[in-house]
Amino acid sequence: MGRGRAVAAATLAVVATALLAYGGALLYVKQEIGRESAFAARMVSSLDDPAVRGVVSERSVDALLTGSAGDLVAVRPLMIAAVDALVASPPFKRVLLFGIEDAHRALAQGKGSVIVEGERTARLLIGALRSVSPSVARRTSVDVEPVLARIDRDLTVLAVIRSLLDRAASAWVVLGLALAAALGALAVSRDRRATVVHLGAGMVGAGMLVAGAVWLGERVATGHAARATSVAGDRDGRALEAVWQALFADARTAALVVALGGLLVAAVAAGARYPGGVAEIMRARLRTVRIPRWLRRAGLVGAGIVCLLEPSLVARAVVVIGGGVLIAWGAGEAAAALHARLGPPSDARSRAAGRPGAGGFLVAIAAAAISAAAFVAAGVIALDVPQLPAADPAPREGCNGSRALCDRRLNEVVWPATHNSYAASDQLGWYFANQRRGIARQLDDGITALLIDVHWGVTDARTGRVRTDLRAEGSDRNKVIKQLGPRAVRTAERVAGRLGNQPLKGPRALYLCHTLCELGAEPLDAELAAIRSFLERHPDDVLLLVIEDYVPPADIRAALQDAGLLGYAAQLDRNLPLPTLRELVRDGERLVIFAEKEGGTYPWYMPAFSFIQDTPLGNRRSSDFSCERFRGDADSPILMLNHWIDRFPPRVSDNVLVGGMRFLSSRIARCARERGVPAGVVAVDFYERGAVVEVARDLNH
Numbered sequence: 207m208g209r210g211r212a213v214a215a216a217t218l219a220v221v222a223t224a225l226l227a228y229g230g231a232l233l234y235v236k237q238e239i240g241r242e243s244a245f246a247a248r249m250v251s252s253l254d255d256p257a258v259r260g261v262v263s264e265r266s267v268d269a270l271l272t273g274s275a276g277d278l279v280a281v282r283p284l285m286i287a288a289v290d291a292l293v294a295s296p297p298f299k300r301v302l303l304f305g306i307e308d309a310h311r312a313l314a315q316g317k318g319s320v321i322v323e324g325e326r327t328a329r330l331l332i333g334a335l336r337s338v339s340p341s342v343a344r345r346t347s348v349d350v351e352p353v354l355a356r357i358d359r360d361l362t363v364l365a366v367i368r369s370l371l372d373r374a375a376s377a378w379v380v381l382g383l384a385l386a387a388a389l390g391a392l393a394v395s396r397d398r399r400a401t402v403v404h405l406g407a408g409m410v411g412a413g414m415l416v417a418g419a420v421w422l423g424e425r426v427a428t429g430h431a432a433r434a435t436s437v438a439g440d441r442d443g444r445a446l447e448a449v450w451q452a453l454f455a456d457a458r459t460a461a462l463v464v465a466l467g468g469l470l471v472a473a474v475a476a477g478a479r480y481p482g483g484v485a486e487i488m489r490a491r492l493r494t495v496r497i498p499r500w501l502r503r504a505g506l507v508g509a510g511i512v513c514l515l516e517p518s519l520v521a522r523a524v525v526v527i528g529g530g531v532l533i534a535w536g537a538g539e540a541a542a543a544l545h546a547r548l549g550p551p552s553d554a555r556s557r558a559a560g561r562p563g564a565g566g567f568l569v570a571i572a573a574a575a576i577s578a579a580a581f582v583a584a585g586v587i588a589l590d591v592p593q594l595p596a597a598d599p600a601p602r603e604g605c606n607g608s609r610a611l612c613d614r615r616l617n618e619v620v621w622p623a624t625h626n627s628y629a630a631s632d633q634l635g636w637y638f639a640n641q642r643r644g645i646a647r648q649l650d651d652g653i654t655a656l657l658i659d660v661h662w663g664v665t666d667a668r669t670g671r672v673r674t675d676l677r678a679e680g681s682d683r684n685k686v687i688k689q690l691g692p693r694a695v696r697t698a699e700r701v702a703g704r705l706g707n708q709p710l711k712g713p714r715a716l717y718l719c720h721t722l723c724e725l726g727a728e729p730l731d732a733e734l735a736a737i738r739s740f741l742e743r744h745p746d747d748v749l750l751l752v753i754e755d756y757v758p759p760a761d762i763r764a765a766l767q768d769a770g771l772l773g774y775a776a777q778l779d780r781n782l783p784l785p786t787l788r789e790l791v792r793d794g795e796r797l798v799i800f801a802e803k804e805g806g807t808y809p810w811y812m813p814a815f816s817f818i819q820d821t822p823l824g825n826r827r828s829s830d831f832s833c834e835r836f837r838g839d840a841d842s843p844i845l846m847l848n849h850w851i852d853r854f855p856p857r858v859s860d861n862v863l864v865g866g867m868r869f870l871s872s873r874i875a876r877c878a879r880e881r882g883v884p885a886g887v888v889a890v891d892f893y894e895r896g897a898v899v900e901v902a903r904d905l906n907h
Contacts, residue, residue: 211394215401218391222384223408227415229380230464234457234588236374239367240314244591246306248452249322250299251592255448257441262354263290266324266331269352281342284781285335291782292334297613301326305354316368324352336883337615337783339841340819344882355449363427402475402573409468409577416461424450452592460584467580471573603746605787606654610907612788616778616798616886617843619787620874621750622902623655623889624648625850628718628728635671636726638694638855640891644728646736652899655750655887656737660757663717663727664710672717672727673710679756689721694854716757716765734769741774741796748787748796750887752814752846759807766799775799775810780817784843815839818887820846821877826853828864833877845883847874849898850891858892865896874901 238244252258267285292298305323312320324331328350336343357364388405395401428446605612611619626640633644641648645656662675676683687695716730717723737749755762766772776795778784790796798812805813819838825831831849849870851860863869874885885905890898 211396215391215395216404218387218394219401219404219408222387222391222405223411225380225384225387226409226464227412229377229384230412230461230584231416231419231457232370232374232377232380234460235367235370236377237589238456238591239453240371240374242307242310245310245313245453246303247592249306249309249449250302252449252452253293253299253302255445255452257444258448259290259293260441261445262293262324262352265354266293266327266352269324269350270328270331270335270346272350281339284339285342287781288334288338288783289331292330298327298330301330305351309355313364313368314371316372320355320357320364321353322355324354327352333615333618334783337617337843338781340617340843340845340881340883341840361427363423366423399475403472406468406470406472406475406573409471409580410465411468413461413463413465413468417458417465420454420458420461423454456588456590460588463584463587464580467576467583470576470580474572474576605791606747606906607652608903608906612791613786614906615786616750616784616790617845618884620885620902620905621655621887622653622893622898623657623750623752623846623887624653624893625657625848625889625891626720627653627656627658628733629720629726633728638720638725640720640850640856642892642894644736645733646740648893649737649740649749651894652903653893654747654902655752655889657752657754657889658718658733659720659754660730660762661717661719661721661723661727662714662757663719663723664712664714666710667712672719672723674719674721674723675710675714678714681756691854694722694725716761730765731769734765734771737797738770738774741771746791748790748798751797751799752818752887753799753801755801755803755805759801759804759811762801763808763811771797772810777809778812778817780812816842818842818844818846819881819883821848823848824852826851828869831864831873833873833880835881843883844886845877845881846887846889847877847885848889849873850889856891858895861891862895865890865892865898867897867901870897870901871904874905 238248253262263286266289267282270285271279271282302324304326309320309322312318331350331352332343332346335346388408391401391405392398424447427450428443604610606619624641627645627648629636629638629640630644630647631639631642632647643651648656662678663672664675665671666673683695717727718730718733719725719727737751741747741749753762763772766775774795774797776785776790776793776798778798785793785795790798799810800812800814800817801807802814805811805816815838817838819840819842820836822832822834822836825848828851836848849864851857851864853860870888870890874888878885888898888902890896893899
């Protein structure tokens with residue numbers, strides 16, 4: 207009778223082990239694979255792995271290169287670099303969820319292969335390309351849906367997962383049966399401490415079984431999927447492993463936590479059951495084990511082969527098993543010592559019945575607490591779903607006054623700009639101004655891009671006017687005549703005396719002037735202070751500064767540093783997609799500085815015509831305006847329209863017509879269409895008499 211109860215208890219313990227492993231696997235599949243949101247979040251989280259990003263980038267670019275864009279294969283590396291930066295971004299991850307949702311439906315329905323497509327990603331991909339090379343972006347199609355992965359229906363692992371999904375609804379029932387089997391084993395057992403040892407060992411077995419299944423599934427899935435998806439190479443194999451890890455690594459970790467909990471339960475119960483604790487059990491088991499010689503020899507050969515083929519795996523296994531043995535040994539010794547102090551059951555009958563004394567009650571409580579803690583910890587780990595990528599919160603007032611602009615890249619925003627922004631008739635000393643109002647007022651009125659010229663100037667003590675230090679700039683009177691024309695030079699000489707290379711007396715300083723400071727000059731430090739004040743008062747705004755530089759970059763850097771603007775300067779990478787306004791506002795890089803001549807000296811002092819392509823200068827009448835490329839490259843991402851009548855002196859009446867809403871809107875649309883690049887910087891004279899701010903506002907909403 208006693209032997210029958212022992213066999214029944216052992217059998218129920220084995221059944222509980224099997225049900226625990228099966229029910230745990232079903233529960234994980236139900237919660238993490240069966241639920242669309244959890245599955246999508248885990249799949250998207252795999253994009254954090256560089257190998258996965260690389261595969262997605264290459265497949266996306268290859269999809270873009272199909273059809274009419276196939277002859278762009280020569281610039282494939284450039285396209286991959288641009289797309290790789292996009293793939294890591296939250297906007298791409300959020301859009302990719304649509305394709306993953308379709309893949310999940312195919313997985314859950316169990317019909318056909320599972321295909322992960324980049325549904326709705328084409329516009330983002332082309333936006334990234336446009337930020338790097340508009341000419342390439344123009345030749346790609348927005349109708350593509352890149353196939354990022356295809357898992358054939360006959361893949362063994364896919365069939366197993368679908369089978370588990372079909373049975374996942376019964377997960378809690380199976381786990382309930384596992385608990386019932388464990389309680390039944392305790393109920394029928396005559397030696398409950400020994401049964402607790404068996405149940406703890408069962409937890410170890412269940413945990414190791416699930417962890418082993420995850421490891422084996424990874425090996426089978428990555429091997430078969432590599433052939434099924436026609437991928438090759440170490441990077442692609444790492445990508446498949448990363449996706450599997452994203453889906454199932456938490457299941458393996460949770461299983462190992464259960465195994466560790468079971469190990470502790472078995473060790474504590476064994477320490478209370480046997481005076482020598484775990485060590486005694488191990489010695490007793492080893493003495494009774496009789497391994498046939500042929501099996502021992504075959505085992506040694508097999509172990510040697512595994513060590514040679516998978517040395518890292520063997521090393522990890524030795525460390526894990528060794529750590530488990532040490533934990534069990536220590537816990538068992540502690541339990542044995544506690545049991546010896548508190549005393550065994552009071553008599554032989556109690557001992558035979560398995561009823562505990564004082565130490566036994568503590569052992570039972572400890573075993574129950576350890577089991578509960580292990581299962582709770584496993585549940586928390588297994589159900590810890592990665593957070594879906596959320597958009598950074600838009601600034602309260604939007605970006606540059608509009609929430610719609612926050613997710614647009616620099617070259618997808620229309621920037622109302624002023625030409626010779628500093629040359630304002632409202633400010634004293636200007637003979638021939640291009641604007642009526644100064645920079646501070648322009649910014650308040652909605653201008654977001656400034657075109658300025660920086661020169662060396664010396665104040666003439668006799669006249670009080672600023673003289674251009676042509677010698678310091680490497681220029682002379684003839685060069686100035688070629689730039690401005692003889693009329694402008696004669697006017698300047700009537701005001702301030704003959705221009706030449708003669709040394710000027712007095713301290714030299716930086717001024718904003720249009721070639722000749724004799725015709726008007728604004729101290730650079732004062733205008734930079736106005737820009738700094740605006741940025742401080744408008745923490746959600748981004749400004750563009752295009753500098754025609756006649757002085758060394760180090761001097762401009764010093765001026766920006768003194769004005770407290772250097773910390774606002776953005777650093778753009780020409781080989782990556784341009785940032786969005788949201789990203790610039792978030793990072794505090796709200797002043798984008800381009801230099802026409804010596805850009806590139808500093809990371810924030812960027813070469814203007816690497817990033818910008820503009821339209822011709824010298825327009826004398828409205829019919830002269832064209833959309834041809836003047837400076838910059840065909841793949842420069844930002845389009846700048848030079849939209850003013852270029853006469854000396856500038857006249858308001860000339861610019862009123864071309865600055866009107868109808869004419870300006872028509873030209874912006876035409877140039878964007880002809881160049882295949884969204885109109886970016888729109889620079890005008892006498893902005894307050896035209897509609898550049900209103901047109902930009904309409905186009906930006």
